Amino acid sequence: MNKISGQQFLNNFWKERMKNKEEILEKANELRWEVGESLHDSILGSIYKEASEITKNTVKTEDNKDAYTFDSKLDKVLTSKLLGFPIMFLILAAVFWITIEGANVPSKMISDFLMGTIHPWLKEISQRIGIPFFIDGLLIDGVYLASAWVIAVMLPPMAVFFPLFTLLEDFGYLPRVSFNMDGLFRRAGAHGKQALTMAMGFGCNAAGVVAARVIDSPRERLIAIITNNFSLCNGRWPTQILIATIFIGSLVPAPLAGFATAAAVVGIAVLGIVFSLIVSWGLSKSVLKGEASAFSLELPPYRPPRILRTLYTSLIDRTIFVLWRAIVFAAPAGMVIWLVANVHVGGLSIAHYIIQFTDPFGLMIGLNGVIILAYIIAIPANEIVIPTVLMLTVLATGLSGIGGGSGVMFELDSVNATADILHAGGWTALTGICLMIFSLLHNPCSTTIFTIYKETKSVKWTAIATFLPLAMGIVLCFFIAQIWMLVL
Amino acid sequence: MKEINSCETCPVHNLANLTKLGVNMDKFDFVVALAGNPNTGKSTIFNNMTGLHQHTGNWPGKTVSRAEGGFKFNGSNYKIVDLPGTYSLLSTSTDEDVARNFILFGKPDVTLVVVDATRLERNLNLVLQIMEITDRVVLVLNLMDELKRNNMEIDVRSLSRELGIPVVPAEARQKKGMDEVLKYIEDVAKGNYLCKPRKIKSISPKIDTAVNELTKDIEESFPNLPNSRWVALRLLEGDQSIIDAISSGEMAELVNEQDIRSTISE
Numbered sequence: 166m167n168k169i170s171g172q173q174f175l176n177n178f179w180k181e182r183m184k185n186k187e188e189i190l191e192k193a194n195e196l197r198w199e200v201g202e203s204l205h206d207s208i209l210g211s212i213y214k215e216a217s218e219i220t221k222n223t224v225k226t227e228d229n230k231d232a233y234t235f236d237s238k239l240d241k242v243l244t245s246k247l248l249g250f251p252i253m254f255l256i257l258a259a260v261f262w263i264t265i266e267g268a269n270v271p272s273k274m275i276s277d278f279l280m281g282t283i284h285p286w287l288k289e290i291s292q293r294i295g296i297p298f299f300i301d302g303l304l305i306d307g308v309y310l311a312s313a314w315v316i317a318v319m320l321p322p323m324a325v326f327f328p329l330f331t332l333l334e335d336f337g338y339l340p341r342v343s344f345n346m347d348g349l350f351r352r353a354g355a356h357g358k359q360a361l362t363m364a365m366g367f368g369c370n371a372a373g374v375v376a377a378r379v380i381d382s383p384r385e386r387l388i389a390i391i392t393n394n395f396s397l398c399n400g401r402w403p404t405q406i407l408i409a410t411i412f413i414g415s416l417v418p419a420p421l422a423g424f425a426t427a428a429a430v431v432g433i434a435v436l437g438i439v440f441s442l443i444v445s446w447g448l449s450k451s452v453l454k455g456e457a458s459a460f461s462l463e464l465p466p467y468r469p470p471r472i473l474r475t476l477y478t479s480l481i482d483r484t485i486f487v488l489w490r491a492i493v494f495a496a497p498a499g500m501v502i503w504l505v506a507n508v509h510v511g512g513l514s515i516a517h518y519i520i521q522f523t524d525p526f527g528l529m530i531g532l533n534g535v536i537i538l539a540y541i542i543a544i545p546a547n548e549i550v551i552p553t554v555l556m557l558t559v560l561a562t563g564l565s566g567i568g569g570g571s572g573v574m575f576e577l578d579s580v581n582a583t584a585d586i587l588h589a590g591g592w593t594a595l596t597g598i599c600l601m602i603f604s605l606l607h608n609p610c611s612t613t614i615f616t617i618y619k620e621t622k623s624v625k626w627t628a629i630a631t632f633l634p635l636a637m638g639i640v641l642c643f644f645i646a647q648i649w650m651l652v653l
Numbered sequence: 654m655k656e657i658n659s660c661e662t663c664p665v666h667n668l669a670n671l672t673k674l675g676v677n678m679d680k681f682d683f684v685v686a687l688a689g690n691p692n693t694g695k696s697t698i699f700n701n702m703t704g705l706h707q708h709t710g711n712w713p714g715k716t717v718s719r720a721e722g723g724f725k726f727n728g729s730n731y732k733i734v735d736l737p738g739t740y741s742l743l744s745t746s747t748d749e750d751v752a753r754n755f756i757l758f759g760k761p762d763v764t765l766v767v768v769d770a771t772r773l774e775r776n777l778n779l780v781l782q783i784m785e786i787t788d789r790v791v792l793v794l795n796l797m798d799e800l801k802r803n804n805m806e807i808d809v810r811s812l813s814r815e816l817g818i819p820v821v822p823a824e825a826r827q828k829k830g831m832d833e834v835l836k837y838i839e840d841v842a843k844g845n846y847l848c849k850p851r852k853i854k855s856i857s858p859k860i861d862t863a864v865n866e867l868t869k870d871i872e873e874s875f876p877n878l879p880n881s882r883w884v885a886l887r888l889l890e891g892d893q894s895i896i897d898a899i900s901s902g903e904m905a906e907l908v909n910e911q912d913i914r915s916t917i918s919e
Contacts (some may be wrong), residue, residue, distance in 0.1 A: 185874035186899050192870060193888040193896075196863040204860065205890050209743070209852050216777035222814040224773055227804040235802075379748070461740075465692045466771060468801055469825060 236467050240341070244464075249345040254431060256338070260329045262427040267404055268321035276317035284310060302507060303500050311499025314552040315491045322403050323484045330368070331479035336472040339364050343462060346438075353442045354449025356385035357394070357460060363441060366396030367434075370609050371616040373398075378620075384455045388445050390617055391630045395441040396608045397434050400491070400547030404604045405430045407551055411584045412597025429601070436606050440637070490612075494546035501542060502556055516557060530639055531599030531646030535590065540603075545611045548606070555583065558590035597648045599642045606638030662722035671835060673704030674723035674730070681723060681732040686756055688783060691738030691777050694795040696720075696768060697825040698834070699735040705789040726835050731842070734761070740775075742782045743892075750894060755788050758898075762842045765834070767793045770800040770807055770822070780816065784850035785883045787918065791837045792820045800828070817849040863889060 197204075242248055287309060291301045333339065342364060347357035358380050366373030370393050377389040397405060406426070413429040414422035449455065505516040516538070524534030539553040587596075608631045609617070618627040687695045699705065703722030720735040736755055737748040756764055764787050768776035773794075784790055794807060813820040819837040822829025840846035867885035871878065878884065887895040 185870075189867070189870050189874060189888070190896060190899060193867055193885075193891075196867060197889055197891060200860050200863050200889055205743075206885070207857075207860075208853070208890065211782050212778050215781055215851070215853060216774050219777055219815045220774040220810065221807045222815060225806040225808070227806075393821065463691060466769075466796075466803075466825075474826070 212306065239467060240464060243341045244344050249341075253342060253345060253460055254435070256333070257434065258427050258431045260326065260333070261406070261430045262423055263329060264322050264326045264402075264425055265410065265425055267325040267332070267408075271321040271324075272317060275320060276313075279313035279317055280310065284313065299507075302503055304418065307499040307501075307503030308496045309499075311495040311502065311549065311552060312492045315495040315548055316488065318407070318551055319403050319491055319548055320488055321482070322406060323399060323488065324480065326399070326402060327368075327479040327484050328476050331475045332470045332472070337465050337467045340462060340464050344464060347462070349442055350445065353446040354455070355382045355388045355392075355442075355445040356382065356458060357462065359385070359389040359441075359445070362389045362393060363396050365439070366393040366398060370394055370396065370397055370398045370613040374613060374616045374620055382455075382458050384449075384453050387621065387626060388448050388453055388566065390620060391448065391626065391633065392441040392444050393602065394613065394630065394634050395444065395605070395607060396439040397437055398547065398610075398613075400610065401550075401604050402430075404547070404551050405433055405601055407583065408597050408600055408604075409433075411587060412592075412594050415584070415589075416594070433601050433605055436602075440606070444637075446634070491546055491548035495549045495552070498542055498545070498549050502553060506556070520557065528604075529646065530642035531595050531649065532603060532642065533591065536596075536600060536603070540607060543610075544608070547604070547610050555586060558586055595646060599645055602645065603638045603642055606634045606641060608632065608635045656916045659886055670727050671702070672725040673702065674725055676702050681730040683729060683731045683762040683838075685731050685733040685838055685842070686759065686761035686764045687733060687735045687767065688752055688756065688779070689738055689793075690740055690772075690779055691770060693738065693767045693769045693776070694825040695735055695738060698765070698793065698795070698823075698831070699733060701825060701831050702733055702835070703802070722830055727839060729839070729842070732767075733840070734759070739779065741779055742786070751752045753786075754818050756783060761787070761796065762789060763838050765793060765838065766790055767795050767825075770794040770796050771805065771809065773802055780853070781853060784816070785853060785886075786849045786880045788850055789833070789841050790818045790848060790850060792816065792818055793825075793830070793834055794820060795825050797822045797830075798824045802826075812875055815851065817851050819846060819848070860889075 251505035284305070286300070287305050291305060297353060309508040339361065343357065343360035346360035346363075350357050350359050359377075361379065362373050362376045364373075365376040373393040373396060374390050377386050377393065380386040380389055409426045409429040410422070417425045502516075505519065506514050508515050510518070519538050522534070523537040527533040527535070527537045535554055535557040538557060539550050542553050543550045608614070614627060614631050617630050618624070621627060687699055689695050699720065699722060702724045703725075705720075705722045721732060722735075723730060723732050725731070734755060736752040739749045739752045742749055742756070749828040755761070766780050766782055766783055768780060780790070780792060792813075794809065794812075800807065807822070809820050809822055819841065821830055821833045821837055823834060825831070835847065841848060864882065864885050867888060868882045869890075871881040871884055875881065875884075884895060884899075888899075
């Protein structure tokens with residue numbers, strides 16, 4: 166072989182390649198005329214034929230017994246036009262009811278332990294070794310209590326809700342939901358698979374936004390991404406459940422409280438679905454015009470859920486994951502809360518000034534300054550809204566005798582104690598309802614916003630996805646509050 | 654006398670030799686692609702092998718991008734790639750592109766195709782297409798428990814004979830059949846089992862001639878492409894993504910490195 170330099174060789178090599186690839190494409194074009202247009206179909210046809218042949222030779226179905234009888238019977242009921250939706254709502258309501266009832270006792274036990282036992286113990290130690298008050302405050306009253314709070318408020322409902330939801334998923338119910346919802350989404354000009362991304366959003370909006378990749382059409386995928394925030398995420402479930410328990414559950418006789426609370430939470434979740442449809446429809450009729458594309462959705466066989474396995478993975482995958490994320494965000498937030506509550510300017514704490522400033526706006530939309538400030542502090546994670554609200558309420562109302570003083574996330578023995586604080590803070594049923602609405606309709610958490618940007622690579626769509634729900638929430642709460650005040 | 658469990662002495666009983674490596678896969682000897690229809694249990698099998706906790710769920714389309722993990726088996730390191738589930742490799746959607754590009758361009762040492770045993774016929778469509786691209790295929794007949802529940806039976810041996818590749822019945826959710834899956838992955842990766850996959854029968858002599866002619870050209874230009882016949886067929890069909898892959902040079906990039914090296918050293 167002649168010796169040529171490496172560079173020369175490469176040049177020749179690539180030149181040849183360029184020539185070759187054009188030749189190949191040209192030849193393919195010529196030959197395509199010869200074989201005719203039906204090639205694609207005939208190849209598919211022969212694949213199908215072979216598959217069916219092989220199946221015939223290898224699969225035996227027992228005579229006089231039909232396959233899939235159970236599955237198709239169940240499908241007839243779960244996806245029926247008449248019963249599909251009522252069953253869906255019933256299942257949802259049952260899941261929430263079990264969550265609400267089941268989380269109560271462990272929640273109290275955890276908060277007793279973390280805040281009633283550990284917190285005073287930590288304070289005692291810190292006093293004994295003489296740690297300066299601001300370090301003690303920042304770390305024990307700020308960071309520790311914020312984290313403990315998040316665990317007490319979030320862990321029990323998540324530990325019940327996620328396994329239940331995962332069992333439904335494992336059983337094969339989600340695709341049936343998607344099937345039921347498909348018609349609605351199609352009429353809204355969105356993709357039927359949006360029902361699946363929406364269901365993912367009920368766990369975590371960031372996950373739901375990523376899941377929108379299953380939708381091929383960019384237009385429909387954008388709609389799915391923008392509207393995912395209307396699915397209540399797990400950071401918001403505890404808020405909904407707690408506020409519904411205090412303000413809705415107390416409106417009815419005690420034995421019915423659990424049902425009323427579950428119904429209210431389902432109501433908010435359904436409202437979220439309705440908004441998701443309305444906004445999808447609006448987008449597909451205006452900025453994201455187009456036809457809904459067709460797709461095929463396979464209804465998988467029902468599978469008996471593996472209870473233990475599901476418990477384990479849903480605890481590891483979801484509960485611990487979400488909890489960890491909440492703590493990571495709650496710890497610094499606890500520090501911030503302690504600081505704004507304890508740094509005084511001209512005799513009043515910073516928090517006082519901010520709350521005074523935000524109060525008029527908050528009241529106008531049925532909320533109050535505390536909630537507004539809490540939502541600003543809680544931008545990184547919705548999970549810490551309720552702890553922040555409670556802490557700031559104590560601070561703003563100057564309640565004494567509860568917890569350790571200003572800027573301290575205190576212990577709460579029960580839902581009743583929480584209710585007492587909120588009522589003392591001037592909360593009414595209107596505040597509760599507006600908070601539930603606002604919790605559904607406000608900007609996504611910063612993780613979701615960042616995920617939306619990563620998925621869309623567009624500042625514009627990220628901004629729309631961020632501010633559209635916020636604007637909707639403010640407008641809706643405003644009208645509810647104004648009408649409420651006129652009527653009552 | 655203690656009775657010897659015949660299973661434990663059988664070479665198939667291999668789970669003891671499996672080390673789950675999670676995401677630690679700096680060095681690997683073989684690449685395994687995990688393909689199949691949506692919702693057949695690919696992610697469950699992936700988790701069984703790697704010890705990772707990819708979220709699994711009973712709905713199609715859950716895995717949206719590919720996930721990678723590693724395991725060590727009988728002294729060799731394997732990288733396993735969980736591909737999104739697809740019904741075919743022919744039409745174009747993002748999932749199908751991800752799956753097809755990996756099987757075609759990623760040149761996995763073994764492609765593990767997971768099928769739903771209760772829906773064999775439809776699942777076989779994908780299997781047949783994958784076997785057109787690569788020879789080294791192991792079929793996992795998953796959800797065998799469902800099959801029994803639905804009063805059906807599959808003759809595993811004749812299925813393996815018909816397809817010309819190893820077929821392993823499994824119940825991934827119960828971790829049943831995993832040891833055999835591992836053994837066949839090893840056998841095929843190391844060349845101890847030579848797959849002779851069934852190819853789609855020719856459709857007409859005219860098409861055959863055209864395909865052969867084009868295949869020859871492609872083989873000359875891209876000698877390291879293991880599946881030039883398939884590329885030829887796709888080109889004849891006018892598959893835009895393959896045309897693009899050739900004209901953009903992607904196809905050349907895939908094969909060129911080894912190619913140049915072998916030519917220079919001549």
